Amino acid sequence: MTTGPSGPSDDGGDHAHPDRGRTVAQGIGTGAKGAARGVRATARVGGRFGRFAVGQAKRAAGAQGAEQSGLNRLIYLHATNAAGDAAVAISLATTVFFAGATSEARGQVALFLGLTMLPFAIVAPLIGPFLDRFSHGRRWAIGATFAIRAFLCWVLAGAVADESALLYPAALGVLVSSKAYGVTRAAAVPRLLPEGFTLVKANGRVSLAGLVGGAISAPLAGLAAWFGAEWCLRYAFVVFVLGTIAAILLPAKVDSSEGEQSVSLRKREGARRGTQIPPQVAYALRANLGPRWVSGFLTMYMAFLLRDKPLEGWEDRQTLLLGIVIGGAAAGNAIGIFLASVLKRINPAITVTFALVADAAMLLAGAMFYGLLTLAGLGLVAGLSQALAKVSLDSTIQSGVPVHVQASAFARSDTTLQLAWVFGGFVGIALPQIPRLGLTVGFVVLLAWTLFVLSPTPRRRRPQPPTAPPVRRDDPGAPSLRKE
DSSP: OOSSTTSOOTTOOOOOOHHHHHHHHHHHHHHHHHHHHHHHHHHHHHHHHHHHHHHHHHHHHHGGGHHHHTHHHHHHHHHHHHHHHHHHHHHHTTSOTGGGOSGGGHHHHHHHHHHTHHHHHHIIIIIHHHHHHTGGGHHHHHHHHHHHHHHHHHHHHHHHHHTOTTHHHHHHHHHHHHHHHHHHHHHHGGGGOOTTOOHHHHHHHHHHHHHHHHHHHHHHHHHHHHTOHHHHHHHHHHHHHHHHHHHHTSOGGGGOOTTTTTOOHHHHHHHHHOOOOOHHHHHHHHHHHHHHHHHHHHHHHHHHHHHHSOOTTOTTOHHHHHHHHHHHHHHHHHHHHHHHHHOSOOOHHHHHHHHHHHHHHHHHHHHHSOSHHHHHHHHHHHHHHHHHHHHHHHHHHHHHSOGGGHHHHHHHHHHHHHHHHHHHHHHHHHSOSOHHHHHHHHHHHHHHHHHHHHSOOOOOOOOOOOOOOOOOTTOTTSOOOSOO
C-alpha cells in the first residue's frame, strides 16, 4: 500500500519516485543558490557597515582640530594598543578564569588577586620616576612599551606551545609594559590637546578608540586562537610591531619640553622633598576609589554567587546570568566613555562625586529589590561610574600636577586604584553567598567611604613668619617712631 505518488512503496523498499529525486535535487540547488546569495548579501552588508564604521571612526578621530594638533595619531595608537591587549587577554584565557569560580576555588582566586598587584608594584616606584626623568623622549618611551610587548608575545607563543616555564615571567612582563604604556600615553595627551578641547573630552575620545580597537580585534584574535593560543599571540606580536612604528611617528610636540625646563625653583625643591598632591587631585583620587572598589567587589562576589546560587528559574543558565551582569558593566563602560568624548563641558569634581553616589544608590537598590533587573542595573551603573570617574581623574592629574612629575602621579594613582579593586575583590570572596546580605555590606562600606570623601577636610594652617618681640617704650634702644 502506498501513501501517495512520492511516498514509500508497499514492498517496504527504499526506492524513490524519479520525479521526487529531481524535485529534491532542484530544491537543494535552489537552497544552495539562495544560501550563496545570502552569504554574498551578508558579506556586502558587513563590508559596507565595516567601511562606514571605519569612515566614521576616522572622521571622529580627526574632528574639531584633532587632526591638526596630532591627537588623532594618538587616538589611532591607542586603538592599536587595545587591539593587542585584547589578543593577549584572549590567548591567556585558554584556561578560563570564571569556569572554575566555585566555592572550592576561592583560595586560588585570592592568590590571583594578589598577583595582579605585581605589575603596579613595579610601575609606581620604578617606571614612573624613570619616565619623568626622560620625559623629553615620550615617543620612544611609548614605542618601547610596544616593542617590549611584541618581543614578549613572541616568547609567550613559544612558551604556550612548549609549556615552558617562561610563560609566567613573560606574561608578567606584558602586563608591566601595558601599564607603563598607560602612564606614558596619559602624560602625552596634554601635548596634543586641540584648541577648545577639554582634557576630559580628549581622554574620553582616546578611551573610545580603545573600545573600538578591542572590539575589532577580538574576533580576529578569536579566529587566530581557534588554531591555537600561540597563533593568537603571534597575531598580537604583529599588532604590537605596528604600534611600535606608529608610536615613533607621533608628532614631535609629544617630546616637547616646553614648560618643563622653566619650572620654578620652588617646585623643584618641592619635588625633591616629595611632591604634594593638589587638593583637587586628592579629592578625585579618593572619589575614584569607591567605583573601583565596587567593580572588584561585584566581579568576585557575583562570579561565585551566580554560579552557586543563581536566581530562581536560572539554575541551568548560570553562565548567561553572569553574562547579563558583565554585559551590563561593559555597556555602562562604553556609555561612560562615549559621554566623556562627546559632551562639551564636564566638571571633573562633580562627575566623580556623581559616580560615587550613583554606585552607593544602586547597591542599596540591589539589596532591597534583588532580581534580574537590579543585577543588570548594578553592572550598568558600575561600568558607567568607573568610566566617567577615571577619565575625570586623568584630566585632573593632567591639569593639576606639574608636568615634570605627571608620570609618577599617574603610576601612583593607578596603583592605588588597583589596590582598591583588589581589596573589593577580597571582600567579595570572603562574604557568605547570601545576596541581600552581601549587597547590604557592600552598600554600608561604600556609604561610609562616600561620607568620608564628602566630609570637609580641615585646611592646614600656613606657618606664620616669626614676629619680632614687642618693644618697650622705655627701652633706650627702641627705634623712634616719630618722623624726623
